[in-house]
Amino acid sequence: MYQVMTMTLPWGIALAAAAVLGAIIGSFLGAVLVRLPEGRSVVRGRSACDGCGKALTVAELVPVLSWAIQRGKCRTCGVSIGGGQLACELGGAAIGIGALLWARTDLALAAMMLGWQLLLLGLLDLRHLWLPRVLVVWLAISGFIVVIARAISEGTLDPLLVSSSGGALGYLLFWGIARFYLKARGREGMGSGDPPLMGAIGVWVGPLGVVEVMLGASIVGILAAIVMLVSKRSIAADTALPLGTCLAATAWPVFLLQGLG
Numbered sequence: 471m472y473q474v475m476t477m478t479l480p481w482g483i484a485l486a487a488a489a490v491l492g493a494i495i496g497s498f499l500g501a502v503l504v505r506l507p508e509g510r511s512v513v514r515g516r517s518a519c520d521g522c523g524k525a526l527t528v529a530e531l532v533p534v535l536s537w538a539i540q541r542g543k544c545r546t547c548g549v550s551i552g553g554g555q556l557a558c559e560l561g562g563a564a565i566g567i568g569a570l571l572w573a574r575t576d577l578a579l580a581a582m583m584l585g586w587q588l589l590l591l592g593l594l595d596l597r598h599l600w601l602p603r604v605l606v607v608w609l610a611i612s613g614f615i616v617v618i619a620r621a622i623s624e625g626t627l628d629p630l631l632v633s634s635s636g637g638a639l640g641y642l643l644f645w646g647i648a649r650f651y652l653k654a655r656g657r658e659g660m661g662s663g664d665p666p667l668m669g670a671i672g673v674w675v676g677p678l679g680v681v682e683v684m685l686g687a688s689i690v691g692i693l694a695a696i697v698m699l700v701s702k703r704s705i706a707a708d709t710a711l712p713l714g715t716c717l718a719a720t721a722w723p724v725f726l727l728q729g730l731g
Contacts, residue, residue: 488566492582493533496562499590500555507598533559554593561589565722572726580616580730584674585722587612591667592718601663601714606670610637613673617730629730632676636731640672640680641665664713671721676731679724686720687713 502512517526530536530545537556544551565585573581587609595601617633644665651659672680691711 485567485570488570488582489563490533490566492562492564492566492586493559494562495566495586496559496589497531497533497555499562499586499593500558502590503554503558503593503597504552506594506602507600534563554597557593558589562586565589568726574729577725577729581722581726583612583616584609584725588718588722592712592715595661595663595712595714595718599661599710599712601661601667603663603666606663606666609667610670610673613637613670617673620730632731633673636672636674636676636680637669638672639677640683641669643680643684644668661713664717667714667717671717672731674730675721675724675728679721679728679731682724682728683717683720686724687716690716690719 501517505512517531518524524544524547530540534556537551537559540551542551542553542556543549566582569578569581569585587605591601591605591609594605613633614630617629621627621629642665644660648658648660648665668680668683671683675683691713694711694716
Protein backbone atom coordinates (compact mmCIF):
# COMPACT_ATOMS: atom_id res chain seq x y z
CA MET A 471 0.00 0.00 0.00
CA TYR A 472 1.23 3.48 -0.94
CA GLN A 473 2.36 5.33 2.16
CA VAL A 474 3.65 8.90 2.37
CA MET A 475 3.20 9.25 6.11
CA THR A 476 2.47 6.69 8.81
CA MET A 477 1.26 7.83 12.18
CA THR A 478 3.56 6.48 14.89
CA LEU A 479 3.05 9.15 17.57
CA PRO A 480 0.14 9.52 20.00
CA TRP A 481 -2.61 11.55 18.31
CA GLY A 482 -2.30 14.63 20.53
CA ILE A 483 1.48 14.79 20.16
CA ALA A 484 1.20 14.30 16.39
CA LEU A 485 -1.22 17.23 16.10
CA ALA A 486 1.00 19.44 18.24
CA ALA A 487 4.07 18.50 16.20
CA ALA A 488 2.22 19.22 12.95
CA ALA A 489 1.13 22.61 14.28
CA VAL A 490 4.66 23.55 15.38
CA LEU A 491 6.18 22.36 12.11
CA GLY A 492 3.55 24.24 10.15
CA ALA A 493 4.12 27.45 12.12
CA ILE A 494 7.88 27.23 11.54
CA ILE A 495 7.41 26.69 7.82
CA GLY A 496 4.81 29.46 7.81
CA SER A 497 7.37 31.79 9.38
CA PHE A 498 9.73 31.07 6.50
CA LEU A 499 6.92 31.60 4.01
CA GLY A 500 6.24 34.96 5.62
CA ALA A 501 9.81 36.00 4.92
CA VAL A 502 9.49 34.79 1.32
CA LEU A 503 6.26 36.77 0.98
CA VAL A 504 8.18 39.96 1.78
CA ARG A 505 11.54 39.28 0.17
CA LEU A 506 10.60 37.66 -3.14
CA PRO A 507 8.63 40.61 -4.57
CA GLU A 508 11.55 42.88 -3.61
CA GLY A 509 14.05 40.69 -5.45
CA ARG A 510 15.90 39.78 -2.26
CA SER A 511 17.35 36.37 -1.48
CA VAL A 512 15.03 34.16 0.53
CA VAL A 513 17.80 31.90 1.86
CA ARG A 514 20.70 34.26 2.55
CA GLY A 515 21.01 36.90 5.22
CA ARG A 516 19.70 37.01 8.77
CA SER A 517 16.11 37.91 9.49
CA ALA A 518 15.88 41.63 10.26
CA CYS A 519 13.27 44.32 10.82
CA ASP A 520 12.20 45.83 7.50
CA GLY A 521 11.93 49.21 9.22
CA CYS A 522 15.20 49.71 11.09
CA GLY A 523 17.24 46.79 9.75
CA LYS A 524 18.03 45.40 13.22
CA ALA A 525 18.83 41.67 13.15
CA LEU A 526 16.18 39.71 14.99
CA THR A 527 17.09 37.53 17.96
CA VAL A 528 15.93 33.95 18.45
CA ALA A 529 13.35 35.16 20.96
CA GLU A 530 11.91 37.48 18.33
CA LEU A 531 11.57 34.70 15.78
CA VAL A 532 9.32 32.29 17.67
CA PRO A 533 6.33 31.79 15.35
CA VAL A 534 3.02 33.35 16.48
CA LEU A 535 4.20 33.80 20.08
CA SER A 536 6.75 36.50 19.28
CA TRP A 537 4.23 38.37 17.15
CA ALA A 538 1.68 38.28 19.97
CA ILE A 539 4.13 39.35 22.71
CA GLN A 540 5.43 42.21 20.57
CA ARG A 541 1.87 43.12 19.53
CA GLY A 542 2.84 42.94 15.89
CA LYS A 543 5.54 45.60 16.15
CA CYS A 544 9.33 45.74 16.11
CA ARG A 545 10.69 46.01 19.65
CA THR A 546 13.35 48.48 18.51
CA CYS A 547 11.62 50.95 16.18
CA GLY A 548 7.95 50.16 16.66
CA VAL A 549 7.28 49.58 12.95
CA SER A 550 4.38 47.23 12.29
CA ILE A 551 5.47 43.72 11.38
CA GLY A 552 2.33 43.34 9.32
CA GLY A 553 -0.44 40.79 9.30
CA GLY A 554 1.07 38.83 6.44
CA GLN A 555 3.67 37.25 8.71
CA LEU A 556 1.07 36.20 11.26
CA ALA A 557 -1.22 34.91 8.50
CA CYS A 558 1.58 32.72 7.17
CA GLU A 559 2.43 31.31 10.59
CA LEU A 560 -1.18 30.62 11.59
CA GLY A 561 -1.99 29.35 8.11
CA GLY A 562 1.02 27.05 8.14
CA ALA A 563 -0.01 25.62 11.52
CA ALA A 564 -3.62 25.19 10.39
CA ILE A 565 -2.48 23.32 7.28
CA GLY A 566 -0.36 20.97 9.38
CA ILE A 567 -3.27 20.22 11.70
CA GLY A 568 -5.83 20.02 8.90
CA ALA A 569 -3.73 17.57 6.92
CA LEU A 570 -3.65 15.16 9.86
CA LEU A 571 -7.34 15.57 10.63
CA TRP A 572 -8.84 15.36 7.14
CA ALA A 573 -6.36 13.91 4.67
CA ARG A 574 -5.92 10.20 4.18
CA THR A 575 -3.19 8.99 6.49
CA ASP A 576 -0.98 7.95 3.60
CA LEU A 577 -1.38 11.42 2.04
CA ALA A 578 -1.04 13.58 5.14
CA LEU A 579 2.52 14.69 4.40
CA ALA A 580 1.66 15.30 0.75
CA ALA A 581 -1.33 17.41 1.85
CA MET A 582 0.98 19.51 3.99
CA MET A 583 3.40 20.04 1.11
CA LEU A 584 0.58 21.07 -1.19
CA GLY A 585 -1.09 23.31 1.39
CA TRP A 586 2.06 25.25 2.29
CA GLN A 587 2.88 25.91 -1.35
CA LEU A 588 -0.67 27.04 -2.10
CA LEU A 589 -0.64 29.29 0.96
CA LEU A 590 2.37 31.19 -0.32
CA LEU A 591 1.09 31.40 -3.89
CA GLY A 592 -2.34 32.51 -2.74
CA LEU A 593 -0.95 35.28 -0.53
CA LEU A 594 1.46 36.47 -3.24
CA ASP A 595 -1.40 36.77 -5.70
CA LEU A 596 -3.62 38.44 -3.12
CA ARG A 597 -1.03 41.07 -2.22
CA HIS A 598 0.81 41.55 -5.51
CA LEU A 599 -1.34 39.91 -8.23
CA TRP A 600 1.77 37.87 -8.96
CA LEU A 601 2.31 34.13 -9.34
CA PRO A 602 6.09 33.54 -9.63
CA ARG A 603 6.71 30.98 -12.34
CA VAL A 604 9.44 29.23 -10.34
CA LEU A 605 7.01 28.54 -7.46
CA VAL A 606 4.35 27.27 -9.84
CA VAL A 607 6.90 24.94 -11.47
CA TRP A 608 7.91 23.60 -8.06
CA LEU A 609 4.26 22.99 -7.26
CA ALA A 610 3.97 20.83 -10.38
CA ILE A 611 7.28 19.05 -9.74
CA SER A 612 6.38 18.18 -6.15
CA GLY A 613 3.04 16.82 -7.36
CA PHE A 614 4.75 14.59 -9.91
CA ILE A 615 7.18 13.35 -7.23
CA VAL A 616 4.27 12.26 -5.03
CA VAL A 617 2.47 10.66 -7.97
CA ILE A 618 5.59 8.84 -9.20
CA ALA A 619 6.11 7.43 -5.69
CA ARG A 620 2.54 6.17 -5.74
CA ALA A 621 2.95 4.66 -9.21
CA ILE A 622 6.10 2.81 -8.13
CA SER A 623 4.41 1.55 -4.97
CA GLU A 624 1.36 0.30 -6.86
CA GLY A 625 3.35 -1.02 -9.82
CA THR A 626 1.23 0.79 -12.39
CA LEU A 627 1.50 3.90 -14.53
CA ASP A 628 -2.18 4.78 -14.03
CA PRO A 629 -1.56 7.44 -11.33
CA LEU A 630 1.02 9.16 -13.56
CA LEU A 631 -1.34 9.12 -16.55
CA VAL A 632 -4.19 10.59 -14.51
CA SER A 633 -1.92 13.25 -13.04
CA SER A 634 -0.50 14.21 -16.43
CA SER A 635 -3.96 14.47 -17.96
CA GLY A 636 -5.10 16.63 -15.05
CA GLY A 637 -2.16 18.97 -15.53
CA ALA A 638 -2.76 19.23 -19.27
CA LEU A 639 -6.49 19.78 -18.85
CA GLY A 640 -6.02 22.46 -16.22
CA TYR A 641 -3.52 24.41 -18.28
CA LEU A 642 -5.30 24.11 -21.61
CA LEU A 643 -8.70 25.06 -20.20
CA PHE A 644 -7.41 28.27 -18.68
CA TRP A 645 -5.19 29.03 -21.66
CA GLY A 646 -8.19 28.61 -23.95
CA ILE A 647 -10.39 30.83 -21.78
CA ALA A 648 -7.70 33.52 -21.69
CA ARG A 649 -7.27 33.42 -25.49
CA PHE A 650 -11.01 33.54 -26.11
CA TYR A 651 -11.43 36.52 -23.78
CA LEU A 652 -8.54 38.35 -25.43
CA LYS A 653 -10.01 37.90 -28.89
CA ALA A 654 -13.56 38.70 -27.80
CA ARG A 655 -12.78 41.77 -25.68
CA GLY A 656 -9.47 42.92 -27.10
CA ARG A 657 -7.72 42.95 -23.72
CA GLU A 658 -6.26 40.53 -21.21
CA GLY A 659 -8.82 39.04 -18.83
CA MET A 660 -6.58 36.60 -16.97
CA GLY A 661 -3.11 36.83 -15.50
CA SER A 662 -0.35 34.98 -17.33
CA GLY A 663 0.38 32.91 -14.22
CA ASP A 664 -3.15 31.53 -13.84
CA PRO A 665 -3.06 28.83 -16.59
CA PRO A 666 0.28 27.39 -15.35
CA LEU A 667 -1.06 27.42 -11.77
CA MET A 668 -4.20 25.55 -12.82
CA GLY A 669 -1.99 23.09 -14.68
CA ALA A 670 0.18 22.53 -11.60
CA ILE A 671 -2.92 22.04 -9.46
CA GLY A 672 -4.22 19.55 -12.02
CA VAL A 673 -1.12 17.43 -11.46
CA TRP A 674 -2.22 17.02 -7.85
CA VAL A 675 -5.98 16.59 -8.26
CA GLY A 676 -6.42 15.05 -11.72
CA PRO A 677 -9.04 15.88 -14.38
CA LEU A 678 -12.09 15.61 -12.11
CA GLY A 679 -10.36 17.72 -9.50
CA VAL A 680 -9.65 20.39 -12.11
CA VAL A 681 -13.38 20.76 -12.76
CA GLU A 682 -14.12 20.86 -9.03
CA VAL A 683 -11.42 23.47 -8.39
CA MET A 684 -12.68 25.64 -11.24
CA LEU A 685 -16.23 25.55 -9.89
CA GLY A 686 -15.06 26.20 -6.34
CA ALA A 687 -12.82 29.08 -7.39
CA SER A 688 -15.75 30.64 -9.27
CA ILE A 689 -17.86 30.52 -6.11
CA VAL A 690 -15.04 32.00 -4.03
CA GLY A 691 -14.59 34.77 -6.60
CA ILE A 692 -18.31 35.58 -6.56
CA LEU A 693 -18.30 35.71 -2.76
CA ALA A 694 -15.26 38.01 -2.85
CA ALA A 695 -17.06 40.32 -5.27
CA ILE A 696 -20.11 40.39 -2.99
CA VAL A 697 -17.91 41.30 -0.03
CA MET A 698 -16.37 44.12 -2.06
CA LEU A 699 -19.81 45.44 -2.98
CA VAL A 700 -21.05 45.23 0.60
CA SER A 701 -17.95 47.10 1.77
CA LYS A 702 -18.77 49.74 -0.88
CA ARG A 703 -15.65 49.15 -2.93
CA SER A 704 -16.17 49.91 -6.59
CA ILE A 705 -16.08 47.02 -9.05
CA ALA A 706 -15.68 47.60 -12.78
CA ALA A 707 -15.20 45.33 -15.77
CA ASP A 708 -11.45 45.78 -15.48
CA THR A 709 -11.22 45.32 -11.71
CA ALA A 710 -8.45 42.82 -11.01
CA LEU A 711 -9.37 39.92 -8.76
CA PRO A 712 -6.70 37.47 -7.55
CA LEU A 713 -7.84 34.35 -9.39
CA GLY A 714 -4.76 32.49 -8.16
CA THR A 715 -5.86 33.09 -4.57
CA CYS A 716 -9.30 31.68 -5.36
CA LEU A 717 -7.73 28.61 -6.99
CA ALA A 718 -5.37 28.05 -4.06
CA ALA A 719 -8.19 28.40 -1.53
CA THR A 720 -10.23 25.78 -3.40
CA ALA A 721 -7.54 23.32 -4.48
CA TRP A 722 -6.44 22.29 -1.01
CA PRO A 723 -9.91 21.29 0.26
CA VAL A 724 -10.47 19.39 -2.99
CA PHE A 725 -7.25 17.44 -2.42
CA LEU A 726 -8.23 16.70 1.19
CA LEU A 727 -11.59 15.32 0.08
CA GLN A 728 -10.50 13.23 -2.89
CA GLY A 729 -6.73 12.75 -2.56
CA LEU A 730 -4.60 12.35 -5.66
CA GLY A 731 -6.60 12.52 -8.85
